[in-house]
Amino acid sequence: MKTTLLFSFLFIISSAAVGQDRYQQEMEKALTGLDQAQVLADFKAVANKFELIAGVEKQKWLPQYYAAYTNTVMTYFDKDKDGRDASLDKAQQYLDIAEDLNPGNRENEILQAYIYQSRFFIAPMNRLSIFNKASSAIADALDAYKNNPRANLLQGIQMYHKPGFMGGGASKAKPYFSAAKTLYATSSLDTKFSPNWGVETNDYYLSLCKD
Amino acid sequence: MKAFTIISLWVLSVSLLNGQTRLQGTVLEEGSQGLFGANVYVKNSYDGATTNEQGVFDFTTTTTGSQILVIQYLGFETIEHSIDISGDKTDLNFSLKQDDGALETVVIVAGTFDASDEKKATVLKPMDIVTTASAGGDIAGALSTLPGTQTVGETGQLFVRGGEAYEARTFIDGMQVETPYLNRLQDIPTRLRFSPLLFSGTMFSTGGYSAEFGQALSSVLLLNSKGIPAEDKLDISLYSLGLGVSRAKKLKNAGYVFSVDYSNLGPYFNVVPQTSQWDKAPETIYATGSFTLENKKGGINKTLLSFNDDTSSILYPYNGFDQPNVLIDLKNNNLFLKNSHSQELSDKTKIRTGIAFNYDRSKIELENTKIDDQIVAGQLKTALRTRISKTFKLDYGGDLFYKSFRENITLDGNQGALEFNDFQLTAFTETNIRVSSKVALRLGLRSEYSSGLNTTKLLPRASFAVRINRPSQLSFAYGIFSQVPEYQYVKFTDQLDTELAAHYILNYQYKKDNRVFRVEGFYKDYSDLIRFDIQNDPSPANYSNTGTGFARGFDVFYRDGQSIKHGDFWVSYSFLDTEKLYQDFPVAATPRFFSKHNLSVVYKQWIPSIKSHVGFSYTYASGRPFVDPNKPDRLYLSDLTKSFNDLSLNYSYDLSRFTKIPVTLYASVTNVLGNDNIFGYRSAFNNTNNNFDLIPVRQQADRFYLLALFISLDNI
Numbered sequence: 001m002k003t004t005l006l007f008s009f010l011f012i013i014s015s016a017a018v019g020q021d022r023y024q025q026e027m028e029k030a031l032t033g034l035d036q037a038q039v040l041a042d043f044k045a046v047a048n049k050f051e052l053i054a055g056v057e058k059q060k061w062l063p064q065y066y067a068a069y070t071n072t073v074m075t076y077f078d079k080d081k082d083g084r085d086a087s088l089d090k091a092q093q094y095l096d097i098a099e100d101l102n103p104g105n106r107e108n109e110i111l112q113a114y115i116y117q118s119r120f121f122i123a124p125m126n127r128l129s130i131f132n133k134a135s136s137a138i139a140d141a142l143d144a145y146k147n148n149p150r151a152n153l154l155q156g157i158q159m160y161h162k163p164g165f166m167g168g169g170a171s172k173a174k175p176y177f178s179a180a181k182t183l184y185a186t187s188s189l190d191t192k193f194s195p196n197w198g199v200e201t202n203d204y205y206l207s208l209c210k211d
Numbered sequence: 212m213k214a215f216t217i218i219s220l221w222v223l224s225v226s227l228l229n230g231q232t233r234l235q236g237t238v239l240e241e242g243s244q245g246l247f248g249a250n251v252y253v254k255n256s257y258d259g260a261t262t263n264e265q266g267v268f269d270f271t272t273t274t275t276g277s278q279i280l281v282i283q284y285l286g287f288e289t290i291e292h293s294i295d296i297s298g299d300k301t302d303l304n305f306s307l308k309q310d311d312g313a314l315e316t317v318v319i320v321a322g323t324f325d326a327s328d329e330k331k332a333t334v335l336k337p338m339d340i341v342t343t344a345s346a347g348g349d350i351a352g353a354l355s356t357l358p359g360t361q362t363v364g365e366t367g368q369l370f371v372r373g374g375e376a377y378e379a380r381t382f383i384d385g386m387q388v389e390t391p392y393l394n395r396l397q398d399i400p401t402r403l404r405f406s407p408l409l410f411s412g413t414m415f416s417t418g419g420y421s422a423e424f425g426q427a428l429s430s431v432l433l434l435n436s437k438g439i440p441a442e443d444k445l446d447i448s449l450y451s452l453g454l455g456v457s458r459a460k461k462l463k464n465a466g467y468v469f470s471v472d473y474s475n476l477g478p479y480f481n482v483v484p485q486t487s488q489w490d491k492a493p494e495t496i497y498a499t500g501s502f503t504l505e506n507k508k509g510g511i512n513k514t515l516l517s518f519n520d521d522t523s524s525i526l527y528p529y530n531g532f533d534q535p536n537v538l539i540d541l542k543n544n545n546l547f548l549k550n551s552h553s554q555e556l557s558d559k560t561k562i563r564t565g566i567a568f569n570y571d572r573s574k575i576e577l578e579n580t581k582i583d584d585q586i587v588a589g590q591l592k593t594a595l596r597t598r599i600s601k602t603f604k605l606d607y608g609g610d611l612f613y614k615s616f617r618e619n620i621t622l623d624g625n626q627g628a629l630e631f632n633d634f635q636l637t638a639f640t641e642t643n644i645r646v647s648s649k650v651a652l653r654l655g656l657r658s659e660y661s662s663g664l665n666t667t668k669l670l671p672r673a674s675f676a677v678r679i680n681r682p683s684q685l686s687f688a689y690g691i692f693s694q695v696p697e698y699q700y701v702k703f704t705d706q707l708d709t710e711l712a713a714h715y716i717l718n719y720q721y722k723k724d725n726r727v728f729r730v731e732g733f734y735k736d737y738s739d740l741i742r743f744d745i746q747n748d749p750s751p752a753n754y755s756n757t758g759t760g761f762a763r764g765f766d767v768f769y770r771d772g773q774s775i776k777h778g779d780f781w782v783s784y785s786f787l788d789t790e791k792l793y794q795d796f797p798v799a800a801t802p803r804f805f806s807k808h809n810l811s812v813v814y815k816q817w818i819p820s821i822k823s824h825v826g827f828s829y830t831y832a833s834g835r836p837f838v839d840p841n842k843p844d845r846l847y848l849s850d851l852t853k854s855f856n857d858l859s860l861n862y863s864y865d866l867s868r869f870t871k872i873p874v875t876l877y878a879s880v881t882n883v884l885g886n887d888n889i890f891g892y893r894s895a896f897n898n899t900n901n902n903f904d905l906i907p908v909r910q911q912a913d914r915f916y917l918l919a920l921f922i923s924l925d926n927i
Contacts, residue, residue, distance in 0.1 A: 022257055023257075026257050040248075041247060041248055041264075044248035044261065045248065045261040048248070048250035048252075048259070048261045048283075049259075049261075051250060051283075052250065052252050052257060052259045053257065055252075055254070055255065056255055056256060056257055081724060083285070083286070086285050086286055087285065090285060123725070125725075125772060125779065129411045129412075129437075131441075132440075132441035133441070135441040135442055136439065136440075136441040136442065136461065139441070139442055139461070140463075163865065164822065164865045164867035164868065164873060165863075165865040165866070165867055165873050165874065165875035165921070165923065166873055166923055166925075167867075167872075167873040167923055167924070167925045168873075169867065
């Protein structure tokens, strides 16, 4: 009897522990997947994973945030324009939930700006007002969080793609990418799952700004 | 590490304890091929997988008993499948259906050109207005390259589908603009007062428009002003006709833009000879201020203030008489002030309110005559939209519009005054129904009361759209439109009724990525148009609502922004057949504004290697009717001018790599080939041969040149 009781007790404890652990495991798996993703299919699988976690852990901010991020970043690997808009619609839905769970979080604000910027890139010739919306959101984010590498990265991208006659260009963008590079190298993460995306993109843009 | 091993073992043991079930199967796209990348998982669990290239999924779950299996893929309808997990399952096959609701909703496009760049489906963008070669930065100029419009070079105004300029009305943020065009003397082309840079979106309707708008027989132009500027900015433009300065400031949840523009055509006219003999070339001061406030609940409040001062005078020849030229002098002041607010009242209802004020005064002086016209107009408006369900939206609202027109005439020291005052009370309601993902329907009703004429009109509107397949759709629009006659008639008599037009429009549109093709056929039936025997006769009995008319035809439009790298072009062709029996026409005839055939080609190319943007536009219009008074009445308006041809070029070059600050050089020239375009003929009685001489109405100059430098400094 005593052993049964002990066994049940142990089982309950372990289940609870496993529940917690499963979240950690799945997040780790998904983040590793995100690190390694190369093509659209990889990103879709990672997005599916985050969405699955987000569905279970409805009160946790990170899975919602990453579901939003993955659905955003994958638009750069998608050739179908309508599909890209649909992904961003989905990203926006997850970000709205993330914002409800963690209102005013700086990474939410930065990701929001990134979503606007990504919308612009779907049809750069036709979405000037979205470009302006992104510029505005990024400027606000950079204003508030000068030491955030992602805010610098987004500002760099924005400047890089802004035509010279409007005050943009590679030379105007480079200081932001350089700042972001330093910040990526020096800033430490609050937790191991904290947002840390953008390093490769930043390096890529820096290489474009070489001359 | 040790701890990790223990935990792993524990996990393993618990997993084993719980037992694992294998779930395997295939997800197909509409029952045919495998769907790659679908998400399949047990609801509220971590157990799930993404399908592979063949659409196959395979995973294990620790859940047991009755569960829900979710099969999800973006753009497809999600399946939630009840499943009893009691043993491995390897034959779980699903077929996902495309979710039409996730696609772009079918939109009614009959009669509309949406130029907003916030929406996904648009035909013309605000930037296109600035970069169209023949437009000269004028909104009306750019819109006149779209189908359904008419080239009427001597006016510069919009003429839509057999409708005169006064039949097209302009709205800013939903508020009516009583005097949208700069005042110009006869045969001098005008332009819209407002800079295209003030607006983020333009919706141009060539007919069949929504019940929210009225008092326009042909067309409405809906301009949406910009919100908070993206960044602090100082823009300076120096051009061959004047200069402009614009300051934008972005604040937290607010922003403003101030701009002042001064132009004087005098120096330019000294260099480039003009057809008209100017005593004083147009000199214009234009100032605008816009303020935007956003509140926490997503409400947006926009204020726009625009002020215009304009003077010019011309020496007009006394055709047919051996007399010195007559000097006509025009002074115009114009003020437009508007505040509009939009706010979500609840999850379901959104409200838009607005208040607007318009003041316009023009003084014309010639010899011993002075005409002093004053227009004061004000509007209060409320419009609501309630989402009753996902597929059913209701728009409703109303407005009160007041306008007062007063004309003081001084003739040889004698004074006289004419006036017309009108309160217009309007209510509208409109339902937007998505019958299915493929069919959208809009039914509206508008009532318009005019106190000045003491009339009430009930005006139905209806339109629907059917999606044929993903890129193409068919839409239809119908409506009855009413308009209080122009001041030039109602100032003499209020015993008139409103003029009416019924529109029937059928549209086919094919749109994929950056290509749009559309064909639109229309029929417009005019009734109750103003007729009179003698022009400008003050006797009320001279005027009646017995005029009629029709306009019918079709347009073809093709725009392609992807076939040519960094290039973009559109082609529009309109065929128009129209006749009216109105004004003092002795017989039904095509009014002098309208050509049967209109063609525009607009092309723009960005050349990255030389940092240049080049563009051209070509416009052709077949001959326009004119009156030859030497001919009998039955041949009224039966002669045609020669056709109109214009090739315009523009070029802009990014100078920033030389100047270190952002500077653009812009140059444009209209009518490069120097065609002597004749818009029509005026007649003058010649008492030497007792005949009427025909005097051609020509372009003001063979070509119009513009050279400009745009300097844009940000973050200052």
